[in-house]
Amino acid sequence: MYPSTKFRPPISGPHPIIRDDVFGMLRGASLRVAVVRAPAGYGKTTVVSQWLQATPERGRIWVSLDADDNDPAGLWGAIAAAVARSRAGDELAVNASDAGAVRRSIIVPLIDAIDASPEQWTLVLDDAHLVAREDTIASLDWFLGRMPENLVIVLVARVPLELPALQRLRARGEVADLQVEQLRLTPAQTAELLRAAAGPEPVDPAFVHDITGGWPAAVSLIGAAISRGLAPARVVSQSPDDPTGIGALIGEGLAGGDPDDGELLRQLAVFERFTAEVLSAVLQDDRAWTVAMDVATRTGLIAALDDDGRWWRMHHLVREQLLAELGRADPAGRRALHRRAAGWFAEHQDIASTVHHLLGAEDYESIADVLFNVHATFLVPRQELGLSWLDRIPASALGEDPRLAFWEAWATATGGDRARRDRALSRGRLSAGARTVAPFRDWDEVEDFIHASACYDDVGDARRAADRFLAGHDPSSPFAAIVRTRLATMLHLAGESAAALRELDTVEEMQPLARPLQLFVPAYRALCLLELGDLDGAATAIERCAAARKAFAIGMDHVYLPAEQALARFQIDSGSPAAGRATAVRALEVAAQHDDSVLVVPHLLIEVARADLALGHPDRATVALNQADHVIAGATDAGALPERIAALRAQTGTAPAPTRLQEGLSRRELEVLTLLPTALSAAEIASELFISVNTARTHIKSIHRKLDVTSRADAVAAARRAGLILAESGETERVA
Structure with a gap:
């Protein structure tokens, strides 16, 4: 996935000036972070590379960042790959394919692997200014606040880095800042x-x-x-x-x-x-x-x-x-060179460099070819990367090819960004008059496909879209298999498990199945069978899920959370409620970074409640059910969720759910709320949730307004009265 050159500094040129005067600033027992910041041409990379050579006793980990690393999975996947190439990699157990579980599956194992090493280590992030997304910056900030004692991090950048953890480390005298004055x-x-x-x-x-x-x-x-x-x-x-x-x-x-x-x-x-x-x-x-x-x-x-x-x-x-x-x-000549370069990199299976050169060639039609074909064959490493490529295309060009709008709408629909999905669909309709998106008949069919792919808060709408699509589309098309699987999803959400199983049977006859369906189909089969009480049949389906994950190296991406829901339910029903609860909580952590496109979050909370009941904790189960009930407040059609919540609530022996707030809290506000009883500051809450400090403060202000309180303590008290957090401080259950 990565060229080896990403993990080593450029080799010094023919006239190196050894900067002993600068090296002294990078030494010191208290040094934890070095920030080397200056415009291009001041020798930042060269100085850091020379310092590494002058300190051979330290292990070195080098990552040259680029624009494709500007999302949490991209950044930490690259860092994990660099560590795996080092001696610290002997202690590393990372599943970098877990794009949705970056903290649990990548960052924490990285910290543990470096901490377990007897050596002192230096991690260099070159061109760190290219890390600009809020969640990516927050993930780096979280790491800085927990980095092991045997690690020094060097951040090489052209512009200031907005990392709250740096301010705390500076206050303790643990940061060395090298800027123009020191580098000239x-x-x-x-x-x-x-x-x-x-x-x-x-x-x-x-x-x-x-x-x-x-x-x-x-x-x-x-x-x-x-x-x-x-x-x-x-x-x-x-x-x-x-x-x-x-x-x-x-x-x-x-x-x-x-x-x-x-x-x-x-x-x-x-x-x-x-x-x-x-x-x-x-x-x-x-x-x-x-x-x-x-x-x-x-x-x-x-x-x-x-x-x-x-x-x-x-x-x-x-x-x-x-x-x-x-x-x-020679603008035309520049475009022609980029186009030829794209062809060379395409022949050598380097999709990232291919797209970069197509962007330079302003050949957006070929980018549409790449994205459309690649999405079908699943060669794009992650959705965020493909969307970042679209972000680099001028708005005027985005409106010329409806295939770009289709890919963006599909990726954002399944990725949980409903607003961006709707913008892409509107743009695609405007551009679809002159050309269609094969194999769809017209843009109406495209919209039915997209709406069937994610229900958000309206199960009935997604179900109707799926019915319309299947009524007119080629039944042998792979897109028909995808929509029929989603129809089965909606039937399961609506409480019609037997009908859902019949749809899944039809899908399984449409071999060969695309990679995601090889996980989705057995996952929803397991959920339906568990609803119908067939534990043996569910066990077989769970085994198929595990085989698909292994065969295709599928990590815990938020798109595949229904498989985690199925596993959690199976573990609980099989007599392992603690394991099932852990699976559900881990999946909720993954879901926290995305909007919920198939109502999986309230279902995961139901599994948490089910596990807590089995473990003898009805109070905890009540909080999870109250949170699930709150999440679906205002849903147009939440399917069978209200009935499922009510059935479990009856088992807790507690009163019905407290009256909902007049203005409901968002999922992110609920997650911030569950951290308010802790001693975490606003900055630390932001770091925990991979959001900016300003965003965290905005959420806290909104929580105060919606709870009609003016202080953090009053907000906690109001939340406890509403049954959204437990009465005991520190015994909260985080909602995703």
């Missing part, structure tokens, strides 16, 4: 770099230091330009602070004024990383590799990414400047 070269270092790049004293080093301010990239470019035989006076006449000046320095320093070399370097800038093979195939110029290696040898602004010297990359500052120049001078 000293006059002596400027002179040393000039001599190494351009020979003895070709120009007054003091003057170069004065005009560059010790900016390492500018000094290196000036030295490179002079080494190409350009007059020093001409070179230093360019102002590095001026965008035009730095562009001229790059042109002079790298290409030496040779227009052919300059054009090749501009073309080479389309690649985030490259090999000789890809340059030959895409640039189709035998000189490209020679020019690239010349720049690498003279300047180090093109650096190797591996020991074999196969993969290389251009420095960010240089690449961004040259790519902008190419876009201004």
